[in-house]
Amino acid sequence: MSTAPDAAPPRRRRLRLGVLATALTAVLALLCCVGGAGAFFLTELGNEERDGQANGGCKVGRAVDITGQMPRFAEYGEGQLRNAAVIIKVGQDLKLPARGWVIALATAMQESALRNLANSTVPASLGLPHEGVGSDHDSLGLFQQRPGWGSVEQRMTPSYAAGKFYDKMIQVPNWEQQPLTVVAQRVQVSAFPDAYAKHEELAGKIVDALAGGAARTVRIAGRTVCDAARNAHIAASGWTAPLPGGIVSRFRTAERPSHNGVDLAADKRTPIHAAASGRVLVARCDPDHSGRRDCDRDGWPGKGGCGWFVDILHAGGYITRYCHMIERPHVVPGQMVAAGQVIGLSGTSGNSSGPHLHFEVHVDSDRSSNGAINPVQFMRERGAPLSGAE
Numbered sequence: 608m609s610t611a612p613d614a615a616p617p618r619r620r621r622l623r624l625g626v627l628a629t630a631l632t633a634v635l636a637l638l639c640c641v642g643g644a645g646a647f648f649l650t651e652l653g654n655e656e657r658d659g660q661a662n663g664g665c666k667v668g669r670a671v672d673i674t675g676q677m678p679r680f681a682e683y684g685e686g687q688l689r690n691a692a693v694i695i696k697v698g699q700d701l702k703l704p705a706r707g708w709v710i711a712l713a714t715a716m717q718e719s720a721l722r723n724l725a726n727s728t729v730p731a732s733l734g735l736p737h738e739g740v741g742s743d744h745d746s747l748g749l750f751q752q753r754p755g756w757g758s759v760e761q762r763m764t765p766s767y768a769a770g771k772f773y774d775k776m777i778q779v780p781n782w783e784q785q786p787l788t789v790v791a792q793r794v795q796v797s798a799f800p801d802a803y804a805k806h807e808e809l810a811g812k813i814v815d816a817l818a819g820g821a822a823r824t825v826r827i828a829g830r831t832v833c834d835a836a837r838n839a840h841i842a843a844s845g846w847t848a849p850l851p852g853g854i855v856s857r858f859r860t861a862e863r864p865s866h867n868g869v870d871l872a873a874d875k876r877t878p879i880h881a882a883a884s885g886r887v888l889v890a891r892c893d894p895d896h897s898g899r900r901d902c903d904r905d906g907w908p909g910k911g912g913c914g915w916f917v918d919i920l921h922a923g924g925y926i927t928r929y930c931h932m933i934e935r936p937h938v939v940p941g942q943m944v945a946a947g948q949v950i951g952l953s954g955t956s957g958n959s960s961g962p963h964l965h966f967e968v969h970v971d972s973d974r975s976s977n978g979a980i981n982p983v984q985f986m987r988e989r990g991a992p993l994s995g996a997e
């Protein structure tokens with residue numbers, strides 16, 4: 608992987624001491640990995656930038672308003688957003704968690720672009736209020752439901768259509784943990800199942816805008832809480848923190864400008880969870896500076912390479928990277944993984960001075976360092992904040 612940021616040449620060694628948060632006293636190993644920056648002590652944990660604060664917080668239990676002013680989105684007009692609000696309201700009335708609203712929205716976005724569609728082959732539908740005319744079989748409405756789902760009038764009624772979708776959705780085993788694509792496909796039986804996933808990101812943003820940041824909530828032991836998606840609990844957005852350990856080294860600091868991810872504290876053999884559902888792009892040993900592929904032993908600062916690592920491609924062109932695993936990853940290229948699925952165990956292989964997880968987030972399907980963004984803000988906005996990042 609020529610573009611691996613961990614393959615960058617070693618930089619001048621610096622040592623920096625900082626004040627430790629007491630919660631991190633257990634983490635005393637000097638961690639480092641990308642860029643070969645040498646020993647780098649835990650620093651500046653109280654100095655996190657305030658990014659993301661302006662994007663609105665997360666409130667549990669805010670009821671959606673289907674009659675008020677709709678938020679603005681470039682992709683959809685007011686009528687479409689009002690349909691989205693109806694879909695969310697039905698989910699709220701059914702006491703379903705916000706993950707269900709996101710799944711329902713993404714499904715309707717794919718099926719009808721959030722328009723209540725009549726059908727040219729179903730004359731009765733043309734006499735009912737509609738926002739467009741489709742021609743797919745005899746499908747009707749927001750979810751393009753066929754006659755077995757209800758009468759023409761019922762399927763052309765957004766609240767009815769949404770209710771029927773939810774009825775079937777909750778029959779999908781383990782639906783809250785399954786990839787959106789899997790759940791939507793089990794309900795809809797579409798010829799193009801992968802098409803649902805591409806709407807997940809925007810569906811989450813619409814849920815956030817209409818229901819007080821609800822895509823950032825997660826249901827744990829029957830309770831709905833904000834910004835707590837970790838330990839394989841999946842936020843309504845579809846994301847979860849890869850492991851519970853706190854941040855011990857940040858993204859592109861002055862000391863390590865080529866550190867294209869964050870380091871998360873983790874003892875050896877801590878399970879690493881996929882941060883979202885997706886397809887494994889890469890799962891292998893990254894060669895070190897000498898071209899060696901000896902990831903089955905502990906690495907060291909300056910060795911180069913990110914050791915045993917995994918890259919996962921997610922909907923929306925996001926890629927997550929997980930470095931320094933202790934052994935061959937538990938997944939293989941091409942494999943589909945669910946959010947929260949264990950993909951490997953933490954270690955200290957490659958350019959690393961102690962057990963931890965080096966975690967990266969990339970945009971635009973760009974695996975190179977050009978595509979890397981700060982994972983802190985990204986994960987926070989999805990209700991899966993990295994510990995120590997608040």
Ligand SMILES: [Zn+2]
Nearest residue numbers: 640641870965
């Ligand atoms: Zn790192």
